[in-house]
Amino acid sequence: MSLDVVTEPDLHNELVLDKEAAAALFLEARTANNWATGEIADETLQAVYALTRMGPTAMNIQPLRIAWVRSPEARERLAVHMNDGNRAKTLTAPMVAVLSYTTEWHELLPTTAPHMSKMVPSFESNPDVRKLMAVNNAHLQAGYFIMAARAAGLAAGPMTGFDAAGVDNEFNADSPSTSFMVVNLGRPSDVVDRARLPRLEFDAANVTL
Numbered sequence: 001m002s003l004d005v006v007t008e009p010d011l012h013n014e015l016v017l018d019k020e021a022a023a024a025l026f027l028e029a030r031t032a033n034n035w036a037t038g039e040i041a042d043e044t045l046q047a048v049y050a051l052t053r054m055g056p057t058a059m060n061i062q063p064l065r066i067a068w069v070r071s072p073e074a075r076e077r078l079a080v081h082m083n084d085g086n087r088a089k090t091l092t093a094p095m096v097a098v099l100s101y102t103t104e105w106h107e108l109l110p111t112t113a114p115h116m117s118k119m120v121p122s123f124e125s126n127p128d129v130r131k132l133m134a135v136n137n138a139h140l141q142a143g144y145f146i147m148a149a150r151a152a153g154l155a156a157g158p159m160t161g162f163d164a165a166g167v168d169n170e171f172n173a174d175s176p177s178t179s180f181m182v183v184n185l186g187r188p189s190d191v192v193d194r195a196r197l198p199r200l201e202f203d204a205a206n207v208t209l
């Protein structure tokens with residue numbers, strides 16, 4: 001296995017993005033454990049959300065909910081629920097986002113999908129379907145979120161190594177939201193702390209029928 005998409009001669013001929021954008025979003029962007037110093041402005045967070053929300057979800061349900069954890073006090077409350085290997089970087093990242101899904105997305109259907117409003121009672125009585133759709137579509141939105149952060153010039157460090165029940169107790173009490181991912185964010189650092197792991201070749205992960 002190799003990872004030579006960066007130098008793949010024909011790749012850039014197939015893209016509508018310029019090389020710089022393809023590098024920033026996909027080819028050179030790395031999952032981050034270190035960041036340059038400097039605060040992340042509220043305007044940057046709003047830009048990340050403005051891009052994230054445009055990614056498609058089933059029926060446009062948009063179940064992702066984001067808690068931006070900026071203050072040292074809130075950061076400490078989050079860090080105690082992170083796995084040991086994730087705690088230090090969650091304390092030191094310039095910004096941290098707790099991503100949750102809401103199972104009550106159906107209540108907003110009159111706004112998000114007015115043509116589906118008549119379905120609200122049937123979703124109300126079907127919590128299992130609501131949860132499945134919430135989990136699947138919030139994870140899709142988490143992918144958009146990571147790419148949106150990169151598009152806004154940030155490096156993201158997504159993590160699922162944390163005690164979700166503990167985080168929900170701290171940040172989602174009395175809400176229908178459940179945490180599923182924590183993402184550290186900051187301006188990219190020059191520190192490369194590990195080599196890129198291999199990606200699967202086309203033939204290992206694709207079939208053309």
Ligand SMILES: Cc1cc2nc3c(=O)[nH]c(=O)nc-3n(C[C@H](O)[C@H](O)[C@H](O)COP(=O)(O)O)c2cc1C
Nearest residue numbers: 029030031032085086158159160161162181196197
């Ligand atoms: C859903 C998800 C959960 C992850 N959980 C953790 C984690 O708990 N701790 C950690 O150090 N890295 C975690 N990672 C980081 C991955 O190992 C990393 O994104 C992957 O190896 C690709 O690294 P690269 O972008 O530098 O190529 C997670 C990544 C994703 C997308």
